[in-house]
Amino acid sequence: MIPGSFDYHRPKSVQEAVGLLTQYGDNGRALAGGHSLIPMMKLRLATPAHLVDLAGIADLKGIRADGGDIVIGAMTTQHELIGSDLLAGKVPLLRETSRLIADPQVRYVGTLGGNVANGDPGNDMPALMMCLGATYQVAGKGGERRIPARQFYHGAYFTALEPGDLLTAVRIPVPPAGHGFAYEKLKRKVGDYATAAAAVVLTMSGGRVATCSIGLTNVAETPLWAEDAARILAGSALDAATVKKAVAAAEAICSPASDRRGTPDYRTKMAGVMLTRALARAKSRAAS
């Protein structure tokens, strides 16, 4: 399987990359880790005439604290997310999730920016970013802007990015100390996309849920932020009856495709099972 021909560009700065992407419009694609794009190019599902490799742009790397936020450069790899002590302390959900993405070789190369910007509903990070209330920093011909993850995904492979736009960083508000978290992913084998997965971040106070946020992966054309389900849980002690109600609310917004991972009914139910498990594990990790 040999991809179609293209011209290769390796800009040194974000500005130069945006210039190239703007110039080539629909004929150009940004290349991050390439582990979604190159397979698509081999299948000729993507045939960009110009590839803009982001590997030479130092500004797109790194993980840093900025006030109450963690800012992660778009070209930071999953391997680097797993190895980051800063993240392990502040947003351990990222490490837990990164370890469930693909396999070690892919994680050395696959990037956070590519994972969230591609718009593939099978990717794990988008639902996480919705759950965490993250914001994407985007550079484009009109300058820099910020787009909340919860408003970024419009359809499968269809996002708020315009031609010429480059997602440069992900900005995550650090959840409160003592928060509970979990990412539960059902997959058939190592390296598979989720049959269904659920991300939970919550805080407990006096044995009751103070705050709760839920993201769901690969059970619709876009990642889902299960706002109603989280609202039902707020104030509860996560008792079985309330969890059941919340799970029903989460299942109600699922509309997964039928594929070799299962029927829509099965995958919807599995989203509920993943959510139930994620809630229990998040609760067990939360300071009460």
Added chain:
Amino acid sequence: MPKSQISLTVNGKTVEALVEPRTLLIHFLREQLMLTGPHIGCETSHCGACTVDLDGKSVKSCTVFAVQASGADIRTIEGMAAADGSLHVLQEAFREMHGLQCGFCTPGMITRAYRLLQENPNPTEDDIRTGISGNLCRCTGYQNIVKAIQYAAAKMSGVPLQEAAE
């Protein structure tokens, strides 16, 4: 499309070449450098037979363009043995512990295990199984591959493994 000039280090030697941008690293290694150790298995970044070490990372060379590797330092299975032909401890380990049957996955397994042991010289069995989870073997059932990596880890740390192959 114009060819690109690339310069990289492969198994300790500097290589200069002209490549089409669409040339995948695995094809460059196998067809231009005649390094046919890394294998083309699935071509979809699942099987790991094409794994090489690139700047201290294990990568699937079927999913990297050669042009992306310009400036990189690459090690393939051909670069594992010493110049005098004596085997790398991992190669010896795979021989001693019967870590292969047909051998198709072996170059990828060994280059991956090499990086795993560089990062984690004393892995648990679980660390090893997770560490090679991107490499498929259809013969062995993995048991003796895990043993081989344990053998190499033990030998590298100076305390030889007492267990035998299954």
